[in-house]
Amino acid sequence: MNTAATKNYSNLVFDLGAVLIDWNPRYLYNKIFATAAETDFFLANICTSAWNEEQDAGRSLQDATEQLITQHPQFEAEIRAFYGRWKEMLGGQIEETVEVLRELKECNQFKLYALTNWSNETFPLALVTYPFLQWFDGIVVSGREKIRKPDAAFYNLLLDRYDLDPSSTLFIDDNERNIRGAAACGIDGIHFTSAMQLKSELAEKAVYLSAVHS
Incomplete structure (x- = not known):
């Protein structure tokens, strides 16, 4: 059995650009x-x-x-x-992935966070443009913190700020470099390529289907 599939994830961390927002x-x-x-x-x-x-x-x-x-x-x-x-x-929000996020939010089984490489000067525009950003329990913006992925300090800042256990945290990002950075901090990851692929990998990890259909 794949041990990753038996993990009990309680925190899901999303990248924003190219995952939820088309920039x-x-x-x-x-x-x-x-x-x-x-x-x-x-x-x-x-x-x-x-x-x-x-x-x-x-x-x-x-x-x-x-x-x-x-x-x-x-x-x-x-x-x-x-x-x-x-x-x-x-280019707008990526509707299919936002729908996955919506279902995960509505099932009320996970804490949802965003960890994004984004200028602090342009991020306020995103906040007013995309209402779904209000669904997150916390957002960590690199430009505000003056540190970015894949620096280990950036992932650890998220973990420390919200008191997250890395072993129960799953990170979703379109950049494989950033997935490797998370892994170095003990955080499992999904290298995002599409909403369909994300659903499939979440299901393999016993996250998505059990969450939204329970």
Whole structure:
């Protein structure tokens, strides 16, 4: 028998971006640039994921923007658009996963938490845009804490703040790097690829079906 399936999970921790919220800079930059190739170049070489992650770790949007413009002045307008038109990167909530979250919330068998790499300056917009964020028993935002996944201190901050036992906590994230980070802290994980896959893996771990159909 798979020992993971026999665990009694009482805490479910969700990543937000690409799991519950559809966020993609291409939604904006496909409007700005004439071709997909130009968008790809810009996001791979100018406003990169690594650059954005520094804001997730607490760097101010203004500092990040001005620093990048100094390095790439020819792209000033496009760089300023990253946060100036940030809302246009939001594609809406991922309905199928939000429905899974709803069912888990309504069954009242679990504490639900979010652990997200997100700038503290843009997260308030998400809070007013997505009502389901109010369903969580706690949300830990990297930009607020100035530390981010996959740093062990970030997972431990969640565990300590809400007095969670890692052995009864299950973490759901679309980034395998972050799943490995959780595992290093004793937290089981599900590498999210779709709502259907999530339901299947939750069922394998005796979470989903027993919760919503009990």
